Structures are given as C-alpha cells and as structure tokens.
Amino acid sequence: MASxxxxxxxxxTGRGTPAGRSTxTGRGTTTGRRTTGxxxxxxxxxxxxxxxxxxxxxxxxxxxxxTLRAIAREMGMTANAIYGYFAxxxxxxxxxxxxxxxxxxxxxxxxxxxxxxxxxxxxxxxWAHAFRDWSLANREGFRLIYGDPVPGYxxxxxxxxxxxxxxxxxxxxxxxxxxxxxxxxLYADSEFDWPDFDAGLLDKVRPAFPDLPxxxxxxxxxxxxxxxxxxxxxxxxxxxxxxxxxxxxFREELAxxxxxxxxxxxx
Amino acid sequence: MASxxxxxxxxxTGRGTPAGRSTxTGRGTTTGRRTTGxxxxxxxxxxxxxxxxxxxxxxxxxxxxxTLRAIAREMGMTANAIYGYFAxxxxxxxxxxxxxxxxxxxxxxxxxxxxxxxxxxxxxxxWAHAFRDWSLANREGFRLIYGDPVPGYxxxxxxxxxxxxxxxxxxxxxxxxxxxxxxxxLYADSEFDWPDFDAGLLDKVRPAFPDLPxxxxxxxxxxxxxxxxxxxxxxxxxxxxxxxxxxxxFREELAxxxxxxxxxxxx
DNA sequence: TGCAGAAACTATACGCCGTGAAGTTTGCAC
DNA sequence: GTGCAAACTTCACGGCGTATAGTTTCTGCA
Numbered sequence: 001m002a003s004x005x006x007x008x009x010x011x012x013t014g015r016g017t018p019a020g021r022s023t024x025t026g027r028g029t030t031t032g033r034r035t036t037g038x039x040x041x042x043x044x045x046x047x048x049x050x051x052x053x054x055x056x057x058x059x060x061x062x063x064x065x066x067t068l069r070a071i072a073r074e075m076g077m078t079a080n081a082i083y084g085y086f087a088x089x090x091x092x093x094x095x096x097x098x099x100x101x102x103x104x105x106x107x108x109x110x111x112x113x114x115x116x117x118x119x120x121x122x123x124x125x126x127w128a129h130a131f132r133d134w135s136l137a138n139r140e141g142f143r144l145i146y147g148d149p150v151p152g153y154x155x156x157x158x159x160x161x162x163x164x165x166x167x168x169x170x171x172x173x174x175x176x177x178x179x180x181x182x183x184x185x186l187y188a189d190s191e192f193d194w195p196d197f198d199a200g201l202l203d204k205v206r207p208a209f210p211d212l213p214x215x216x217x218x219x220x221x222x223x224x225x226x227x228x229x230x231x232x233x234x235x236x237x238x239x240x241x242x243x244x245x246x247x248x249x250f251r252e253e254l255a256x257x258x259x260x261x262x263x264x265x266x267x
Numbered sequence: 268m269a270s271x272x273x274x275x276x277x278x279x280t281g282r283g284t285p286a287g288r289s290t291x292t293g294r295g296t297t298t299g300r301r302t303t304g305x306x307x308x309x310x311x312x313x314x315x316x317x318x319x320x321x322x323x324x325x326x327x328x329x330x331x332x333x334t335l336r337a338i339a340r341e342m343g344m345t346a347n348a349i350y351g352y353f354a355x356x357x358x359x360x361x362x363x364x365x366x367x368x369x370x371x372x373x374x375x376x377x378x379x380x381x382x383x384x385x386x387x388x389x390x391x392x393x394w395a396h397a398f399r400d401w402s403l404a405n406r407e408g409f410r411l412i413y414g415d416p417v418p419g420y421x422x423x424x425x426x427x428x429x430x431x432x433x434x435x436x437x438x439x440x441x442x443x444x445x446x447x448x449x450x451x452x453l454y455a456d457s458e459f460d461w462p463d464f465d466a467g468l469l470d471k472v473r474p475a476f477p478d479l480p481x482x483x484x485x486x487x488x489x490x491x492x493x494x495x496x497x498x499x500x501x502x503x504x505x506x507x508x509x510x511x512x513x514x515x516x517f518r519e520e521l522a523x524x525x526x527x528x529x530x531x532x533x534x
Numbered sequence: 535t536g537c538a539g540a541a542a543c544t545a546t547a548c549g550c551c552g553t554g555a556a557g558t559t560t561g562c563a564c
Numbered sequence: 565g566t567g568c569a570a571a572c573t574t575c576a577c578g579g580c581g582t583a584t585a586g587t588t589t590c591t592g593c594a
Contacts, residue, residue: 039562039570046571064418067551080553081572089552146503148410151331151418151551155504162508169509186526190519196512221509222497222520229496230489236413237422241429242436242488245463252457253489259453260527310541334580347582348543356581418551418580537594544587551580558573564566 047085049075054096055141063144064151066093093144093153098160100141105167107134112171120178121263127175128227128254135231142235146228162200170204172220177209180216182262190215226257314352316342321363330411331418333360360417365427367408372434374401379438387445388530394442395494395521402498409502413495429467437471439487444476447483449529457482493524 053074057065068089072079086092111130115123135142143149145161155161176183192214194202205217230253233239234246243249258264320341324332335356339346353359378397382390402409410416412428422428443450459481461469472484497520500506501513510516525531 043570063415068553069551078573079551080574083553084571143415146499146505147414148330158508161505165505165508186523187519189522191515192512192519196515197510198508201509218510218516218519221506221516222523225497225500225506225516225520226493227496228500229494230492232413232499233492233495238413238428238432239488239492241425241432241465242468243464243485245459248458248463249485249488249492252454252459252485253492255456256453256489256527260523313542335582336580345544346580347545350582351542535594538592540589540591542587542589545585546583547585548583549581552578554576556573556575558571560569560571562567562569564568 043085050082050085050092051096051099054092055100058096058140058144059138062140063147063149066096066150068092089150090153090156093150094156094159094161097145097149097155098164100138101145101161101164101168103138103141104131104134104145105164105171107131108168108171112174119263120175120182121258123178124175124258124261124263125254127171128250131227132231132234132250135235139235142231146232147236162198166198166201166204169201169220169224170208172224173205173209173212173217175223176216176220177212179219179261179263180212183219184213184216186260186262187215187219190218192218223257226253310352317349317352317359318363318366321359322367325363325407325411326405329407330414330416333363333417335359356417357420357423360411360420361423361426361428364412364416364422365431367405368412368428368431368435370405370408371398371401371412372431372438374398375435375438379441386530387442387449388525390445391442391525391528391530392521394438395517398494399498399501399517402502406502409498413499414503429465433465433468433471436468436487436491437475439491440472440476440479440484442490443483443487444479446486446528446530447479450486451480451483453527453529454482454486457485459485490524493520 050071053071054066057067057070057074066089068082069079072082082092086095108127108130111126112123115126118126145164190213194214196214197217201217205212209216230239230246230250234250239246239249317338320338321333324334324337324341333356335349336346339349349359353362375394375397378393379390382393385393412431457480461481463481464472464484468484472479476483497506497513497517501517506513506516
C-alpha cells in the first residue's frame with residue numbers, strides 16, 4: 001500500500017537573510033552535543049509535519065483541500081508561519097508532488113523487484129497491477145500528480161514531477177527490456193531515434209539497459225499511456241459510468257497487451 | 268477545428284417563483300409580434316453570453332479562470348446577476364462541460380463520417396487523430412472535461428459528462444464494429460457480458476451495432492483508454508518532458524493498435 | 535392607459551483563500 | 565548578558581462563492 005512519507009526538504013527561509021545556513025558549528029557548553037542542530041532539527045520536524053498534515057487534508061478532501069490556512073489551523077499556527085518553510089503555496093505543492101510521485105515509484109519498483117525470479121509476463125502484470133492498485137488506493141495522490149493539483153498551481157520548470165516521471169519511465173523501460181527478446185521483431189519499423197527522447201530520461205535508461213534500442217523506449221512510453229489512460233479514466237470516475245467491471249477491463253487490457261508483445265498470455 | 272458554441276439552456280430562475288415560464292403568450296399591440304418572446308430571447312442571449320465569456324476565460328486562463336466574478340466583470344454585471352441564470356457556479360461548469368464534451372464528440376463523429384467510404388484502418392486512424400487534434404487544440408477544454416475542472420467542483424450524479432462520454436464511447440464502438448470482422452478471433456476468451464456495462468451505454472450502442480458482442484464493447488473502452496492515456500499525458504505536459512516527438516509516438520501507437528487488431532497497417 | 539407583480543439586477547455582507555508588511559517573542563552564539 | 569536572527573503573530577488587501585435584501589425595469593392584464 002506504500003503510505004506516503006516524506007523526507008525531502010526543499011525549504012525556504014524567513015524574510016530577510018538567506019538562512020537555514022547556521023554557518024558555524026558551535027559546540028554546546030555542557031552536553032557535548034552540537035546545540036546548533038537543535039533548531040535545524042525542529043525546523044525539519046516542522047517541515048515534515050506541514051507536509052504530513054497537507055497529505056492528510058488531501059486524502060480526506062482532495063488536492064483542493066490543501067490550503068495554507070487549513071494546514072496552519074490543523075497545526076495550531078498562523079497561515080503565515082508556513083511561509084517560513086515554503087516560500088509559496090506552489091512550493092509546498094511541488095514538494096508534495098515529489099513525495100507522492102516517489103511513493104508511487106517505490107510501489108511499482110517494489111512489485112518489480114518482488115517478482116525478479118519470474119517470467120516477463122508475470123513481472124509486467126505485477127508492475128501494472130501495482131500501478132493501478134496504488135492509484136486507486138491513493139486517488140487523490142494520483143490527481144495531485146497527474147491532474148491539476150490545486151487551483152492556480154503551475155508546475156515549475158523541470159521540477160520534481162519530470163524527475164519522478166523519469167523514474168517511473170525507467171521502470172517501464174525495464175518492462176520493455178524484459179519483453180524485448182520476444183517483441184523486438186514487431187517494432188522493427190519504428191522511426192524513433194535517440195534524439196527523440198529527453199536527455200534526462202536517457203541518462204537513466206541507457207545505463208540501466210544498455211542494449212535497448214530507441215524503439216523499446218518508445219514502447220515503454222506507449223505502455224505508460226495505455227495504463228495511465230485506463231487508470232486515469234477510472235480514478236476520475238469516467239469509466240465507472242460506462243462499466244461496472246473496470247478491474248475486468250484492466251485484466252483484459254493486460255492480457256491483450258502481453259499477447260501483442262508476443263508473450264504467452266499464460267495463467 | 269470545431270469551435271465550442273453553446274445552445275443548451277439548463278438555467279435556473281431568480282429567487283422566489285419558478286419562472287422562465289411566462290405562461291400566456293400575449294400578443295403585442297401594434298407590431299403583431301409576440302412580445303412575450305422578448306424577455307425569453309434576452310434571457311437566452313444572456314445565458315449564451317455567460318457561457319461564451321466563461322469559455323473565453325477558460326481558453327485564456329485555464330479552467331481555473333472560470334469565476335463568476337470574472338465573467339460578470341467581463342460582461343459589465345455584478346457576480347450575483349449570474350445567479351439568475353445558473354443556480355450555482357457548479358451548474359455553470361456542468362453546462363460548460365456538456366457543451367465542450369459535445370464539441371469533442373462532434374469533432375470525432377465528423378472525422379468518422381468524413382471517411383465513410385474508406386477501410387477500417389483509415390477510419391480508425393482518422394477518428395484517433397481527430398481526438399488528439401481536438402484535445403491539443405482545446406487543451407483547457409480537455410482539462411475541463413477529464414480533469415478536475417475547477418477548484419471545488421464535483422460533477423452531479425449522472426449529469427452531462429457521462430451522457431457525452433457515452434456518445435464518444437458509442438463512436439468507439441463504431442471503431443470496434445469496423446475492426447470486428449478481423450479482430451473477433453483475438454478476443455474469443457473475453458469474460459465480459461452485457462451486465463458488465465452501464466445500461467445507458469448499451470441503450471446507445473446495441474441499437475447502433477446489433478451484432479456486436481460484449482467483448483467488442485470492452486475493446487472499445489480499452490481503445491478509449493489507450494488514446495486517452497497518451498493524449499492526457501501530452502495535454503498535461505507529462506509526455507513532453509520525456510520525448511520531443513509525442514506525435515510520432517501517437518502514430519506508432521496507432522500502427523501498433525491497428526496491427527494488434529489484425530488490420531493491415533497499410534497507410 | 536395604468537398598475538400589480540415578476541424578472542433582472544445591485545448592494546452589502548460573510549467566511550473562505552494566498553500573500554505582503556510589520557511587529558513580537560524566543561533561543562542561540564559570542 | 566547582550567545582540568541578532570529565526571519563528572511566529574497581527575493586520576491588511578484583494579479575490580473568491582454565495583446568501584439576503586433592496587431597487588429598477590419590463591410585461592401582461594384590467
């Protein structure tokens with residue numbers, strides 16, 4: 001189920017000086033412990049609590065419920081106090097997107113690792129089900145990551161989301177890698193070449209899977225699209241107004257996908 | 268390009284009596300024209316203008332920019348005046364969702380009709396490209412329909428969206444119908460049965476395509492998922508941080524889809 | 535033709551929201 | 565023990581949806 005916990009910091013400082021930078025590391029007088037660390041520890045704890053409360057609010061009221069004032073209320077603070085930790089509401093949301101996306105990536109990676117001894121079909125099935133299961137168990141998190149997170153939010157250039165997305169895509173490249181021996185011949189006519197992909201993605205994918213051609217990375221992105229589409233329609237409630245068996249649909253999708261990859265649909 | 272124009276009414280009345288119901292049709296004194304119609308005409312025009320302004324605001328500032336106050340400002344009115352036409356902001360948004368979704372359905376239907384003489388592969392390609400082209404040309408509309416439209420919006424039970432979605436799904440059933448002669452044998456082991464689908468959907472699909480089995484409807488929904496996923500990732504900017512060629516990806520997706528449907532990929 | 539009444543609209547107000555500016559407390563470092 | 569910065573509060577602004585009440589304008593009928 002991979003609950004969402006946070007460790008990223010990405011903080012800002014109070015007005016005035018650029019702080020969080022208690023330059024000297026003075027020693028405590030009597031305890032022998034670095035007294036310097038205390039404030040920083042409190043700061044880290046408060047930062048973590050802000051994010052924790054924000055995620056709780058999100059879980060119960062959707063991404064829209066993430067408001068500085070509500071968080072502050074919950075923590076017994078003033079809304080403005082949060083500005084000591086995040087320069088702006090969007091910065092907070094960006095940090096949350098990072099944490100939540102990381103939790104998703106952890107969940108699918110774990111499913112992949114857990115099936116390391118099995119065949120490609122079973123591993124791909126496990127990955128895909130982990131993706132869907134996480135998304136349905138964390139619908140609000142899914143909407144935070146992939147939808148319009150919060151009223152006026154605009155993601156920063158190149159921020160947390162693309163980074164985490166690349167991690168997920170690297171996992172998908174692993175699926176393509178596993179399927180490639182059987183599937184390669186189907187994509188011989190792919191027009192993709194390395195320059196078609198983002199450099200940041202290739203930096204992760206090519207070292208991990210040195211033998212994989214561009215066509216396989218394109219395949220990974222297409223699989224991402226398939227899974228994302230079905231899950232997204234389900235999370236946003238568009239699918240349940242058409243069928244009462246979205247899970248059956250997902251399973252048939254997987255079967256068809258595996259078949260079209262040339263993998264025995266076994267099981 | 269199928270611009271979004273509106274004709275739905277879905278209005279409410281001012282406080283007090285349930286109006287919009289000028290019961291008697293009195294005749295004008297001198298002109299011979301029914302004077303009764305005047306107010307209703309003005310009313311319809313104002314309703315249309317509200318929606319038009321709302322769509323303009325959405326096009327320029329995203330769904331978030333749809334605020335009663337902004338619309339009123341644009342129209343030289345007070346925000347509260349809008350309550351004479353829509354009981355609530357969500358009602359307005361619901362009307363907009365209906366109009367925009369209808370525009371999307373019109374666009375894909377038109378592409379389908381325009382290729383009525385051609386083979387299934389070409390028709391499916393045309394439909395899919397119309398879907399993507401409309402979505403990219405109306406990104407904000409796509410987000411309005413498929414995302415979280417506006418801060419606190421919750422779609423009404425069974426409202427405009429499922430209805431329009433069913434129309435799109437019926438179009439998709441047309442694709443499945445076109446492909447079915449070649450593709451049927453691939454889905455012989457489908458576990459879908461009629462009760463798995465929403466009755467409202469079947470009411471539209473089964474009369475239109477009497478020979479289509481449940482498996483084909485499931486196929487239609489899966490194709491919807493494929494296309495929606497890729498386009499959704501693209502509209503929300505998740506794809507462009509991984510590849511610079513989302514269009515190439517979409518074309519390869521279509522080629523693979525057609526191949527997996529047993530349709531010659533011929534172009 | 536005049537008038538009751540309804541429809542359309544405005545004014546005011548409330549409680550939310552993000553955020554800026556300025557003031558106050560607290561605790562660490564010297 | 566004193567100075568300074570970090571942490572926090574208070575006050576303020578403008579924007580939001582919307583409820584209530586008041587005002588204008590048009591219409592249908594006597």
